[in-house]
Amino acid sequence: MxxxxxxxxxxxxxxxxxxxxxxxxxxxxxxxxxxxxxxxxxxxxxxxxxxxxxxxxxxxxxxxxxxxxxxxxxxxxxxxxxxxxxxxxxxxxxxxxxxxxxxxxxxxxxxxxxxxxxxxxxxxxxxxxxxxxxxxxxxxxxxxxxxxxxxxxxxIDTERFSPAKDKAAARTALGLDPKQKFVGCFGRVRHQKGTDLFVDTMIALLPTRPDWTAIIAGRATGPHVDYEKQLMEKAANAGLADRILFVGEHTNINDWYRTLDLFVAPQRWEGFGLTPLEAMATAVPVVATDVGAFPELIVTGNDETGTIVLADLEAMTAASADFMDDDARRQKAGTRALQHVTTNFRxxxxxxxxxxxxxxxxxx
The missing domain is CATH 3.40.50.2000 (Glycogen Phosphorylase B;)
Structure with missing residues (x-):
């Protein structure tokens, strides 16, 4: 041979x-x-x-x-x-x-x-x-x-990224409080990805919304490790260390999406950006900045699957609050998001x- x-x-x-x-x-x-x-x-x-x-x-x-x-x-x-x-x-x-x-x-x-x-x-x-x-x-x-x-x-793989059959069970499996609502920001932790914008948005919103917790999932590497530590300290100084969770990088990120009620993509720059698709495939609506392909992925208006905003704190805070405070809107947008991705982005x-x-x- x-x-x-x-x-x-x-x-x-x-x-x-x-x-x-x-x-x-x-x-x-x-x-x-x-x-x-x-x-x-x-x-x-x-x-x-x-x-x-x-x-x-x-x-x-x-x-x-x-x-x-x-x-x-x-x-x-x-x-x-x-x-x-x-x-x-x-x-x-x-x-x-x-x-x-x-x-x-x-x-x-x-x-x-x-x-x-x-x-x-x-x-x-x-x-x-x-x-x-x-x-x-x-x-x-x-x-x-x-x-x-x-x-x-x-x-994306719409079999891997799919809604939880039981969201409370999905949260319990990851050690999260099944009675809380969760807003997530997933991806590499760095300034380009807008992680600080998400943290500042949550610091503005969570104190008056005790039923919500934020999850940041992703890896910080090299010079970005200190950036992540500064964000953790900022959350702690705001008294939110137990409600702005830095959970690190996970190979089972699809399971983390299934715990969410809202996803935020706060990037300042992006080539394409798959995270909004992954969230929407999990029936989670998305607040995203006007970068990358995000405006071409997310449907806004009457048939919304989410919304597009400028990459600034005021716009991000207002858009996130609107979704966090309206259960019916989130539910409708999440249902449309799932259909949108399975139809167009498999x-x-x-x-x-x-x-x-x-x-x-x-x-x-």
Whole structure:
């Protein structure tokens, strides 16, 4: 048995390059939104019949992947196809694909997904101009692109993120008071994410709303650890240490969503932002700032699933108070939110739309 075959046999996550039709490179070790996207997409893509594999560091060993030495085999297309798709999401992933396609003459079709909501540098514009197809993760992102593109918004796993059958039991299971109402802010703890804005909002609202407790779930890393400590001290100084809970990072974050009555996304900047979708899929209405894709995810007005506000304390406090003080409004918005996400933002929808982009770009 050949060495490569032996490795594949002993590590089922290593995929035979001859069977791979789409490569998803991840050339960054640090966990990021791009890395999370790849981790979430590939297992579902493969379950739906798409022959996709990852390439690069920083991914769980269980994610189907190819090895760097398998790139030597890209001179041959996958079985039954004229080209293999290389789906890049960063500059560092576009450049080697251009070299392989245009210099080494490998049969590659290069697709790039952009989530950026800022003007691209001249270097990035040049790289994007060499792509066979470009995907934008939102309409707002598309406005920063100077080439034809297709908007494919992210989706989520609506089986993992789903409402609690018994909210009181869900709270008890996590050690929370089942009689309290909970407002949450989930994600990395840092200034960019607006965690301080959420804390200040809760300091303004909770003293007059004794039936509410706030939950902050997420990780603070590096220089942001001191930022988190300062926020904890601020909550304690306001006499709210037991009602503004910093619970850290959890792999079962879906269970924490099920405890909530309201979700707040206070970001000052965001590329896309999945947390509002995760909350809405759990039948929780959302107050979110006007950043990232949030205005394209949340329905406002008569059929509201939440509301969009400026990233300032006065606006956030007023919008949160309106929801916290109106049980009927929260219930209606949560019901609409669940329907909205399951209809429009299932991860399967994202995968099929990406599949159509792959097929169109790779067609002669």
């Amino acid at each position: 050949a060495e490569g075959q032996n490795n594949i046999h002993h590590n089922p996550a290593v995929v035979d390059i001859g069977e791979v039709e789409v490569i998803a490179p991840n050339f960054k070790r640090r966990l990021s939104g791009v890395t999370s996207t790849i981790i979430q997409l590939i297992p579902v893509q493969r379950a739906l019949g798409y022959k996709v594999a990852a390439l690069g560091p920083g991914l769980p060993d269980t994610i189907p992947h190819i090895r760097f030495r398998d790139l030597l085999s890209l001179r041959r297309p996958p079985r039954g196809k004229k080209n293999r798709v290389w789906h890049a999401r960063r500059n560092v992933e576009m450049l080697p694909a251009i070299i392989m396609r245009d210099v080494l003459r490998m049969p590659l079709t290069i697709v790039f997904t952009s989530a950026s909501q800022r003007r691209h540098t001249g270097w990035t514009k040049w790289l994007i101009s060499k792509m066979d197809a470009v995907v934008a993760t939102s309409g707002r992102t598309a406005t920063y692109l100077n080439v034809p593109n297709t908007v494919v918004m992210h989706g 991860i399967e929808h994202e995968i099929r739309r990406l599949g159509a982009v792959y097929e169109s770009a790779a067609s002669p």
